[in-house]
Structure formats: C-alpha cells, structure tokens
Amino acid sequence: MTSVPLAARLSIPGGPLFFPVTAFGPGGSVDLDTYRTHVRRGVEAGAAAVFACCGTGEFHALAPEEYEACVRAAVEAAAGRVPVVAGAGYGTALAVRYARLAETAGADGLLAMPPYLVVAGQEGLLRHYQEIAAATALPVVVYQRDNAVFTPETVVELARTDGVIGLKDGLGDLDLMQRIVSAVRTEVPGDFLYFNGLPTAEQTQLAYRAIGVPLYSSAVFCFAPEIALAFYRALEADDDTTVRRLLDGFYRPFVDLRAQGRGYAVALVKAGVRMRGLDVGEVRPPLHEPSEDHVKQLAQVIERGYALLEKEPEDTK
Numbered sequence: 001m002t003s004v005p006l007a008a009r010l011s012i013p014g015g016p017l018f019f020p021v022t023a024f025g026p027g028g029s030v031d032l033d034t035y036r037t038h039v040r041r042g043v044e045a046g047a048a049a050v051f052a053c054c055g056t057g058e059f060h061a062l063a064p065e066e067y068e069a070c071v072r073a074a075v076e077a078a079a080g081r082v083p084v085v086a087g088a089g090y091g092t093a094l095a096v097r098y099a100r101l102a103e104t105a106g107a108d109g110l111l112a113m114p115p116y117l118v119v120a121g122q123e124g125l126l127r128h129y130q131e132i133a134a135a136t137a138l139p140v141v142v143y144q145r146d147n148a149v150f151t152p153e154t155v156v157e158l159a160r161t162d163g164v165i166g167l168k169d170g171l172g173d174l175d176l177m178q179r180i181v182s183a184v185r186t187e188v189p190g191d192f193l194y195f196n197g198l199p200t201a202e203q204t205q206l207a208y209r210a211i212g213v214p215l216y217s218s219a220v221f222c223f224a225p226e227i228a229l230a231f232y233r234a235l236e237a238d239d240d241t242t243v244r245r246l247l248d249g250f251y252r253p254f255v256d257l258r259a260q261g262r263g264y265a266v267a268l269v270k271a272g273v274r275m276r277g278l279d280v281g282e283v284r285p286p287l288h289e290p291s292e293d294h295v296k297q298l299a300q301v302i303e304r305g306y307a308l309l310e311k312e313p314e315d316t317k
Helices: 008-011 031-046 064-078 093-102 122-135 154-158 172-185 201-210 226-234 240-258 264-273 291-310
Strands: 047-054 084-088 109-112 140-144 164-169 193-196 215-218
Touching: 008 164, 008 193, 031 047, 031 064, 031 226, 047 064, 064 093, 084 093, 093 109, 093 122, 109 122, 109 154, 122 140, 122 154, 122 164, 154 164, 154 172, 172 201, 193 201, 201 215, 201 226, 201 240, 226 240, 226 291, 240 264, 240 291, 264 291
Parallel strands: 047 084, 084 109, 109 140, 140 164, 164 193, 193 215
Antiparallel strands: none
C-alpha cells in the first residue's frame, strides 16, 4: 500500500491500466512466482496501475485464500511503483470479506464488481456498494455492467458516498454514460473518476474520451504491452494516424476473433500471454481454452500488430 491517495494516482495516468491474468501451474493451483513475474513485467513495461484478481484475472474462479495470496503477490511485485487495485464481488457479505482480505494484503483500492446473480433495484444496489465502501479504508471504484446498471441519480449518490471514487463502465451505453457524467458534474463537487471497462476498451475509447471518460482498462497490455502503449500514447498525443492504423490493423481483427468464442475476452488474453513466452497456464472452468485454429489466428493478429509499430505514418497514406 502506498501513501499517495489512489484517486490522485489514477487521475493522471502515465500509461494503460493493467489487468493481469492469474497464473495457474500444471496441476491447476495458483502459481504465485509466475504471477509475480507477470505483474512485475507489466509494471516495468509502463502500466499506470495493476488491477489484480478482476475479470481478466478470473476473480470468479479464485478461492478466498488464493485471492488474498494473489493480491499480496501483486503488491509485492508492484513494490509501490504503481497502485494495486483488487477486485471484490458476489453478494454483500462475501464482497465485504474479499474487500477486507484485499486490505490485509496491502491493496491500494477496490474494484467492486456486480453482485452475484440477482437483479436488484437501485435502492438495493446503492446499499450494496455503500456497505462495501464502509467495510474498509480502501477507496472503491464501482463496476457497472450486466446486473449492476445505474441511473444517473444512483451514481450521484455513489459519488457522495465516502470512499467511492469512481465508476467503471462495462455496459457500453454512451447515452447513459453521458447523462451520468453530466449529473455527477452538476450535483457533486470535486473529481469523480470514470473508466471505460468494455472488453478491448481501446476499440471504443475514442467515443468514451469524447464524453469525458479518459481512463480505460487494457487487456491487450497483458500480452502485447508495446502495442497497448503505442495506442495509449497516440491517443494522448491526438495522433489520429497511429490510432486509426492500430484500430484497423490490430484491434478490430482481435475483437473479431474474440467474438468467435464465449469467454474469449479472458481465454484469448491468457493464450496471448503464453504465446509471448510466459506460461501462465490455462483458464479455469467454466471458461475454456481457445481452439487450435483460433490460437493460430491470434498469433497472426499479434504479428501484424507488431509489424504496424514498425511502420512510419507515411507508410499508411
């Protein structure tokens, strides 16, 4: 855990937000040494923050003791260079338990994921996240997606809640997000953080930036950090030529491939990490591994992505 407030560290990032995969050994158990290597390499490659044991990290598949060990390992590997944010979810009681485990393990903050299974009303959702925020001293980013979709009025109340510092959107409703950003800006003084949390967020980040959502998660950073950094820097520099080149030549083909299988938002990423030389193991059930043909296609997409980095802008004219 670091002394600098999480919101301040995330508000001016120096690179993509890194969501590492969780490494599993040949027998299926958590491989903490490989996980530390994965996190350390990501930090050294230029990640602005580490989001441990979240969606890409297969939070759903981790037992509480495995979760705590992984968060602790991520904190050790980051060594205070960037903040570590840990996922927390399920029902309120379990989410609070995971939040406290994350605090004990030294995390700098929490990503509060949707509650398990139930479709709750706004009043119940608000109470759920307020109880998570009250359970520890860790700042909380609330994750909107699936069965946790908020009205602008609910997000205003979340922004007024002690400990809640931001909203990550995995829904993709830009009209709703614009109304949320406007409502919070109007009703709540101070800064509130917004994150684009859609799978392969680079594909939609131009649109999100336009409505005031500057931060985004990058699963691609797990296996192709140079590509993810090039895209991030091009966005920051308003380098439309590079942004379009990477969107057209790498990100769109990757998203097209990702759409070929359920769970590929995680399984393809993990395959990509293995492909780049770090054996992080397979995904745990109920996810499944990509087909052999899809892995071959992934290798081709990655190869094309790196080839694009070697091109000068005039080569694409």
